Amino acid sequence: MIRLYLESAKCEVKRMLQYKANSLFYLTVVLIPPLALFFLWKTILSHGGSIGGYNLSDMVTYFIVTQFFVMNTPYSAWIEIGESIKDGSLSLWLVRPVNHYLLYLFRLIGSWIIQWIFGIAGVIVVSIILKDYVVIPKEASTYFLSILFWMGGIVIGFSYGYILNLLSFWFERSTYIIYFSEGIVALLSGMLIPLDLLPAKSLWLFLPFKFCGYVPAQIFLGKMAGLDIAFEFVSMTIWIFVLVSLSHLVFKIGSRKFTASGG
Amino acid sequence: MSRYVIEVANLTKIYKRQVKEAGLIESVKSIFKPLYEEVEALRGVSFNVGEGEIVGYIGPNGAGKTTTLKILAGVLFPTEGEVRVLDEIPYKRSKKFLSKVSFIMASRGFLEEVAWDLPVLDGFYFIKEIYNLSYSEYKNRVNKLSEMMKIEDILKSPVRNLSHGQRKKAEIVANLLWEPKLILLDEPTLGLDIFSQNELHNFLKEYVKDYKATVMLTSHNMKDIEKCASRVIMIDKGRKLYDGDIEGLKKKIFGRKFIKICFDEVFDENIEKKLLSVEGVAVISKEENCLTISAEESISKDVAKEILNKYNISDIEIMEPTLEEVVYRFYSEGKEND
Amino acid sequence: MDLAFRVDVFFNFFTQLVYLIGILLLFRVIYLNVNSIGGFNIGDVYVLLGTYFILIEAYNMTFRGGILSLPETVKGGNLEIYLLKPVNTIAFILLKSVNIGRVWRALPGFILLIYGLKINDIHTGMNLVYYIISLILSLIIYTVSNFCISLLSFWFYEVNNMFYIYDDLVEFAKYPDVIYSGIIRKIFMTIIPVIIFSSFPARILIGLSSFQEIFTYQAILLLVFSGISLILWRRGLVKYQGRG
Numbered sequence: 133m134i135r136l137y138l139e140s141a142k143c144e145v146k147r148m149l150q151y152k153a154n155s156l157f158y159l160t161v162v163l164i165p166p167l168a169l170f171f172l173w174k175t176i177l178s179h180g181g182s183i184g185g186y187n188l189s190d191m192v193t194y195f196i197v198t199q200f201f202v203m204n205t206p207y208s209a210w211i212e213i214g215e216s217i218k219d220g221s222l223s224l225w226l227v228r229p230v231n232h233y234l235l236y237l238f239r240l241i242g243s244w245i246i247q248w249i250f251g252i253a254g255v256i257v258v259s260i261i262l263k264d265y266v267v268i269p270k271e272a273s274t275y276f277l278s279i280l281f282w283m284g285g286i287v288i289g290f291s292y293g294y295i296l297n298l299l300s301f302w303f304e305r306s307t308y309i310i311y312f313s314e315g316i317v318a319l320l321s322g323m324l325i326p327l328d329l330l331p332a333k334s335l336w337l338f339l340p341f342k343f344c345g346y347v348p349a350q351i352f353l354g355k356m357a358g359l360d361i362a363f364e365f366v367s368m369t370i371w372i373f374v375l376v377s378l379s380h381l382v383f384k385i386g387s388r389k390f391t392a393s394g395g
Numbered sequence: 396m397s398r399y400v401i402e403v404a405n406l407t408k409i410y411k412r413q414v415k416e417a418g419l420i421e422s423v424k425s426i427f428k429p430l431y432e433e434v435e436a437l438r439g440v441s442f443n444v445g446e447g448e449i450v451g452y453i454g455p456n457g458a459g460k461t462t463t464l465k466i467l468a469g470v471l472f473p474t475e476g477e478v479r480v481l482d483e484i485p486y487k488r489s490k491k492f493l494s495k496v497s498f499i500m501a502s503r504g505f506l507e508e509v510a511w512d513l514p515v516l517d518g519f520y521f522i523k524e525i526y527n528l529s530y531s532e533y534k535n536r537v538n539k540l541s542e543m544m545k546i547e548d549i550l551k552s553p554v555r556n557l558s559h560g561q562r563k564k565a566e567i568v569a570n571l572l573w574e575p576k577l578i579l580l581d582e583p584t585l586g587l588d589i590f591s592q593n594e595l596h597n598f599l600k601e602y603v604k605d606y607k608a609t610v611m612l613t614s615h616n617m618k619d620i621e622k623c624a625s626r627v628i629m630i631d632k633g634r635k636l637y638d639g640d641i642e643g644l645k646k647k648i649f650g651r652k653f654i655k656i657c658f659d660e661v662f663d664e665n666i667e668k669k670l671l672s673v674e675g676v677a678v679i680s681k682e683e684n685c686l687t688i689s690a691e692e693s694i695s696k697d698v699a700k701e702i703l704n705k706y707n708i709s710d711i712e713i714m715e716p717t718l719e720e721v722v723y724r725f726y727s728e729g730k731e732n733d
Numbered sequence: 734m735d736l737a738f739r740v741d742v743f744f745n746f747f748t749q750l751v752y753l754i755g756i757l758l759l760f761r762v763i764y765l766n767v768n769s770i771g772g773f774n775i776g777d778v779y780v781l782l783g784t785y786f787i788l789i790e791a792y793n794m795t796f797r798g799g800i801l802s803l804p805e806t807v808k809g810g811n812l813e814i815y816l817l818k819p820v821n822t823i824a825f826i827l828l829k830s831v832n833i834g835r836v837w838r839a840l841p842g843f844i845l846l847i848y849g850l851k852i853n854d855i856h857t858g859m860n861l862v863y864y865i866i867s868l869i870l871s872l873i874i875y876t877v878s879n880f881c882i883s884l885l886s887f888w889f890y891e892v893n894n895m896f897y898i899y900d901d902l903v904e905f906a907k908y909p910d911v912i913y914s915g916i917i918r919k920i921f922m923t924i925i926p927v928i929i930f931s932s933f934p935a936r937i938l939i940g941l942s943s944f945q946e947i948f949t950y951q952a953i954l955l956l957v958f959s960g961i962s963l964i965l966w967r968r969g970l971v972k973y974q975g976r977g
Contacts (some may be wrong), residue, residue, distance in 0.1 A: 242813035
């Protein structure tokens with residue numbers, strides 16, 4: 133059965149390969165915002181010093197890494213899911229023996245793979261440009277763990293976005309809920325500012341969005357190790373279980389309300 | 396095991412729809428206190444369909460045709476009533492059920508959804524994986540169905556490059572690759588030229604014969620129904636009005652034949668008066684030197700004989716009313732199935 | 734038309750608020766540790782951010798929809814819909830999707846602007862008029878530059894990512910222009926003039942720069958970008974094949 137989902141991902145990869153002009157742009161998307169923030173933090177921390185335990189190198193590396201992780205996490209899932217509920221084209225999938233959640237997760241991964249590859253290239257490019265300010269970990273395990281947590285963050289982000297899209301079963305247009313939440317999730321992922329520098333940080337550090345950017349970045353910077361990582365792994369697993377279950381439940385309830393308008 | 400492929404009893408479907416008056420103030424009001432109305436899309440509809448039947452399901456816009464198909468496909472839940480398709484409850488959407496049914500919609504198709512920028516074969520291959528077909532099964536069916544639908548030469552083209560007709564044909568092949576036992580078609584010839592329509596009609600009949608499948612189709616194009624279906628179910632405002640064969644429907648509505656007579660020269664009014672003096676004869680239309688009358692079936696032969704004997708005519712034709720004329724009259728006069 | 738979708742009305746406003754809160758938190762953390770960023774104190778930064786948000790929402794409310802729809806129209810071969818109307822085609826495209834629902838989203842920008850002026854106890858006087866002129870010029874330059882991107886759809890099948898990149902580049906406008914240096918500063922003040930969009934009007938309002946020098950700079954940029962867009966439009970129309 134997994135083959136069908138892999139095939140769906142493959143179709144999306146093939147589709148994205150049609151758009152060769154996009155390849156360069158995926159690279160620049162992870163390059164630009166860290167550059168802007170680099171100039172800001174360089175002006176602030178140019179005379180040495182730190183803010184909340186983050187010196188200039190930490191800040192620059194943090195923003196490069198979180199920019200990649202967060203910009204490449206599908207936390208609005210796919211707007212098409214909500215659109216398909218509104219225009220009735222969800223019917224195309226309701227009449228087929230597929231798990232809707234898994235189908236879209238794999239389709240989305242397939243459509244993002246090219247972006248990720250070029251995103252990593254963009255990270256390398258910006259790291260070279262700012263090489264005097266970037267922290268480069270020496271252990272392979274650091275890279276492995278960062279990416280592992282980020283993949284968990286992808287499932288969390290996708291599940292969250294998936295549930296929001298399913299609100300189209302009840303609301304005429306839920307796209308603004310999704311756009312609104314994108315801003316919240318970007319903030320709560322730590323993209324704009326490290327979560328531990330925010331007021332009421334224990335709340336933000338409890339929520340699951342930290343796995344989309346903050347936690348992988350902390351591991352990358354070497355600010356998290358050993359038992360902390362183990363604890364975060366268990367926490368992430370629980371969140372994934374909760375959100376995936378909730379996704380399926382909401383779909384089951386929502387599909388009863390589906391009116392399949394159109395046609 | 397039921398002897399019927401489709402069993403529908405007292406099917407009712409009610410939608411809730413938001414309503415508001417036009418204007419800015421009403422728009423603001425509706426934010427805080429939205430109003431809803433209930434729409435009865437289907438009311439107590441009952442019918443059964445056996446294996447191998449091709450059933451035309453017809454009605455005016457908003458009659459409830461597509462709603463019925465969507466309930467049969469498992470897309471929608473009925474509000475009341477019982478539905479069984481291939482011995483399964485459709486809205487439970489079991490894997491077994493979904494693997495035996497194909498629903499080809501009028502709007503956006505599967506190939507457009509997943510393979511818009513990719514070759515048609517890529518879309519077919521995805522279907523293979525969804526329905527877990529073996530490679531040999533997949534290959535044989537692609538070859539056979541593509542040949543039947545005459546689309547062998549477009550299989551490697553991206554879906555976006557195909558014409559509407561080609562896309563429609565490819566969509567039909569895609570939706571038959573797993574050899575479904577029941578095919579639900581919603582407006583299958585919408586946007587197709589007459590050649591493609593004919594090809595589709597022949598294809599459907601051949602497919603049902605070869606694969607012992609059952610077909611239920613909706614269409615506003617009565618030629619689809621006339622050429623393919625052996626039976627029609629007519630609905631309007633969510634209610635079933637007629638269920639039977641096409642001939643029976645024609646007899647019920649008209650019970651008459653049309654006779655078109657073309658005279659050697661422009662006919663005068665006396666001829667028309669004389670024809671109308673025969674009981675059971677009515678004038679349908681007049682052109683320069685042709686007259687179309689209708690006569691009860693029991694006397695139509697005699698009327699035609701008499702016209703041939705008495706008048707100088709260049710042509711005479713005895714016709715049955717088309718299904719389109721019958722359906723138009725049926726809905727216009729609001730007849731009900733008894 | 735957005736009012737028809739009641740959920741969107743509320744979330745329209747809160748979306749903008751969330752993004753604003755994020756960036757304010759960032760500056761709050763920064764200004765707990767420093768007094769000034771290149772001569773901009775916290776009140777000046779609020780004026781800058783307020784200007785940025787007003788500019789972005791003014792664009793979103795007016796020209797964005799029309800500009801974003803052009804590539805799809807060209808791709809689908811439907812440009813005749815506009816070309817055959819007895820009106821100026823460019824104006825028609827630019828103005829076809831004015832969206833009043835978005836006026837809500839500019840409100841946080843105005844509040845921030847006023848708050849920033851209050852913190853610094855600035856009395857704007859004639860500078861307010863110059864500010865509005867400069868803001869309008871920034872809006873037009875921003876619009877025309879986005880229009881140039883949309884015109885690339887005559888040559889490239891997919892240009893949406895170019896819009897996303899440009900949106901990313903406009904992030905540079907959130908921060909005081911003085912932080913940028915070197916080749917980045919040169920590029921982003923001329924060829925891709927994102928740095929100036931909000932900094933220039935803000936500078937006038939808080940009294941850091943004179944209207945004359947800023948107006949001259951913006952006017953030249955406007956002429957250049959307008960010229961480029963007209964050339965692209967004319968050449969694009971020639972290339973356009975229409976729907977087969």
